[in-house]
Amino acid sequence: MAWAVTRYPLDIFFFPSVYTFFPLLPPLRVIVTIHDVIAEHHPEMVFGQRRLAMFWRLKLALAVRQASLILTVSDHARHGIIDHFRLAPERVRTILEAPDPIFRRVEAPRAPADLLPECTLPRSLGRYLLYVGGLSPHKNLHLLLEALRRLLASGEFPDLRLLLVGDYRSDVFHSAYESLRQDVRQSRLEDRVCFTGYVSDEVLVDLYNQADLLVLPSFEEGFGLPAFEAAACGTPVVTSDVGPVADLLGPAAWAFPPHDIALLTAGLRDLLNDPARRVSMGEAGRQRVLSFSWDLAADRLHSTFQEIGRF
Secondary structure, eight states: OHHHHTTSOOSEEEESSGGGOOOOOTTOEEEEEOOOOHHHHOHHHHOSSHHHHHHHHHHHHHHHHHOSEEEESOHHHHHHHHHHHTOOGGGEEEOOOOOOTTOSOOSSOOOHHHHOGGGOOOSSOOOEEEEESOOOGGGOHHHHHHHHHHHHHTTSOTTOEEEEESOOSSOOSOOOHHHHHHHHHHTTOTTTEEEEEOOOHHHHHHHHHHOSEEEEOOSOOSSOHHHHHHHHTTOOEEEESSSSHHHHHGGGEEEEOTTOHHHHHHHHHHHHTOHHHHHHHHHHHHHHGGGOOHHHHHHHHHHHHHHHHTO
């Protein structure tokens, strides 16, 4: 690949992720996007094999060494990258991500029972919590399952369910799917938890619109895009406090330490019992995400290309 690139008179080579990076021959200028340092902080949760972790470290070290500039997706991720790799602050810049315009308020969302036939949901589904993302161990979903079990055991929310949206069939990352399934069985939550698998954005927007809360209990997030998609739909967000979501969404999000099951359970209970607060959070979220735009991200990236190309 490196030799193939030399056939073209390039000024800059842009890698939109570390996954796509390969070493290039100097003096070509390189810009690399590093989305987060989750793999560096939690390698045992991200990689299923030590060999894969070693390959990742080598690849990332080469990318950091060769990059004229490193881009990332939040100030939280930027600080983590600077600290972990001991980089000069000017070598790392933030360009925020954004929800796709498809995520919006829907006046008449379709019933989840029609959208998710695999889940055999009741026609009158009632209330549900929603999680969207990968099923890797660092997503901390066992904590969310335990919080659901406690809420149901209290008897306050007899119709409450949890929809876990994420591709568990072809996920290339280390997956906690089997252990989560076992947890569901042991807690006798089979009729309360649905693993939806992959769903399209056209389905997901309806799921966001009808969820009581989106919950992201991760041990760490670089950006947390599902939180911003949910906020664009007017859905309040519950998130762990290790990441940028709470700071960026402000009053639209409620945050908790990712190991505190008691606080998560109490927070979910309070929010489920307070519809006025959920409405207020949802409206705050819709206002907040107006400042996030892929057009703005593209403009900033284009300006960065022009700046680096003048060196």
